[in-house]
Amino acid sequence: MKICYYPGCTLKNHAKNFEDSTICSLNSIGVEVEELSRWNCCGTVFSLTTDDLIHHIAPIRNLIRVKEANYNKVMTVCAMCFNTLKRANERIKSDPESMDILNNFMDREEVQYEGDVQVFHLLEFLKDEIGFENLAKKVVKPLKKLKIASYYGCLLVRPKEIGFDDMENPTILDDLMEILGADSVDFPFKTECCGAYQTVDKPEIIADRTNRILTSAKDRGAQMVVVSCPLCAFNLDQRQKQTVEKYPEFKHIPVLYFTQALAIALGCPEETLRFDLNFIDPKPILKEKGLI
Amino acid sequence: MRINLSRKKIRDSFVDKVQELSGQNLLACYQCGKCSAGCPAVDEMDILPNQIIRFAQLGLKEELLASKAIWICASCLTCNARCPKGINIAEVIEALRQILLRNRKDHLKVEKLSDKEKEEIPPIALICSMRKFTS
Ligand code: SF4
Numbered sequence: 001m002k003i004c005y006y007p008g009c010t011l012k013n014h015a016k017n018f019e020d021s022t023i024c025s026l027n028s029i030g031v032e033v034e035e036l037s038r039w040n041c042c043g044t045v046f047s048l049t050t051d052d053l054i055h056h057i058a059p060i061r062n063l064i065r066v067k068e069a070n071y072n073k074v075m076t077v078c079a080m081c082f083n084t085l086k087r088a089n090e091r092i093k094s095d096p097e098s099m100d101i102l103n104n105f106m107d108r109e110e111v112q113y114e115g116d117v118q119v120f121h122l123l124e125f126l127k128d129e130i131g132f133e134n135l136a137k138k139v140v141k142p143l144k145k146l147k148i149a150s151y152y153g154c155l156l157v158r159p160k161e162i163g164f165d166d167m168e169n170p171t172i173l174d175d176l177m178e179i180l181g182a183d184s185v186d187f188p189f190k191t192e193c194c195g196a197y198q199t200v201d202k203p204e205i206i207a208d209r210t211n212r213i214l215t216s217a218k219d220r221g222a223q224m225v226v227v228s229c230p231l232c233a234f235n236l237d238q239r240q241k242q243t244v245e246k247y248p249e250f251k252h253i254p255v256l257y258f259t260q261a262l263a264i265a266l267g268c269p270e271e272t273l274r275f276d277l278n279f280i281d282p283k284p285i286l287k288e289k290g291l292i
Numbered sequence: 293m294r295i296n297l298s299r300k301k302i303r304d305s306f307v308d309k310v311q312e313l314s315g316q317n318l319l320a321c322y323q324c325g326k327c328s329a330g331c332p333a334v335d336e337m338d339i340l341p342n343q344i345i346r347f348a349q350l351g352l353k354e355e356l357l358a359s360k361a362i363w364i365c366a367s368c369l370t371c372n373a374r375c376p377k378g379i380n381i382a383e384v385i386e387a388l389r390q391i392l393l394r395n396r397k398d399h400l401k402v403e404k405l406s407d408k409e410k411e412e413i414p415p416i417a418l419i420c421s422m423r424k425f426t427s
């Protein structure tokens with residue numbers, strides 16, 4: 001099987017650990033990944049104002065690229081890209097007048113966009129196309145006795161029409177971690193916003209959120225937290241530096257992309273895990289559990 | 293805070309503008325407060341999400357456009373998910389930010405970020421912040 005893949009900007013630099021672990025995991029279960037040969041930034045956020053059509057151009061152009069590559073579906077792993085691409089797509093599909101305006105604006109494109117590309121997330125693919133029970137059979141290194149809290153954040157689950165799990169109590173990541181052999185730890189802050197882009201000019205707000213979210217996961221016994229968004233990862237992992245400055249009693253905890261946990265369980269080599277990009281080193285706990 | 297209400301403010305085109313940009317019917321709100329109860333950012337807000345809706349119904353333009361809260365909201369959509377009246381509060385807040393941004397009142401001063409910050413902060417955060425906080 002071969003799937004078309006849209007990486008998004010951050011997976012090519014700060015979140016290379018997200019990309020490499022995704023590709024290795026998929027290859028190891030026999031899925032080939034074809035990255036779009038040309039793509040642009042999706043814009044990271046979906047425009048919430050009714051008249052702001054211009055900002056839907058960026059995501060829609062990517063969907064045109066998917067058509068040009070002869071696919072009718074595209075996979076993303078970044079929660080923000082997923083949300084922006086899928087939401088812009090749904091917005092345009094439900095409004096033919098806007099679709100015409102956008103197509104006219106993009107009159108140098110050789111392909112017209114007709115709402116005919118489907119956007120999906122890796123988690124949906126693993127659950128619905130591969131099947132968690134089949135994935136379980138491919139696990140070579142079960143994440144035994146590792147207590148993992150799954151953090152969903154906002155954009156995998158909200159709004160309802162876009163998300164692929166329960167908005168208030170999603171379980172897809174927890175289910176995946178269980179399939180991989182880990183003990184999943186439920187905690188009340190799994191869909192609480194990390195503060196997102198406030199990290200740029202108000203990092204002190206992020207310190208509060210990170211403290212609240214991670215302390216709750218730790219109190220429930222988690223030894224690490226998994227995420228699906230490079231912005232959540234930056235706030236929950238890198239911003240632990242500011243968190244401990246503001247809250248000296250705060251205790252560090254490793255934050256991984258869920259694909260890094262997946263890649264470990266599927267036996268991917270350590271160079272694809274790229275732990276050098278994780279701020280809080282997950283190696284000690286992984287060594288303790290005999291996983292690396 | 294002293295608030296002056298007037299028929300003039302309630303009928304001001306500002307109210308229509310907010311409704312138009314957000315696509316929301318402000319009068320549907322019955323002030324249950326559920327949006328504010330679930331908002332993770334209320335600690336830092338001067339006007340809470342349910343109050344933002346009330347202020348917008350009443351055309352309290354100055355108070356809303358000068359508020360800190362509209363720049364604290366991170367569009368996490370928790371309020372939208374929980375409003376029993378189906379109001380998209382985050383869209384109303386976006387409309388308020390847009391009214392200012394469309395008049396070139398940028399909130400983020402990109403030029404104030406140090407080289408170290410620009411290198412350390414991932415593109416996803418920088419682009420997002422620019423999309424939300426600059427015109
Ligand atoms: S949850 Fe909805 S109805 Fe209740 S106060 Fe907020 S906007 Fe109004």
Ligand code: SF4
Pocket residue numbers: 193327330331332333334341364365366367368369370371372381382385
């Ligand atoms: S979208 Fe904004 S107002 Fe609504 S819950 Fe999130 S931070 Fe609060």
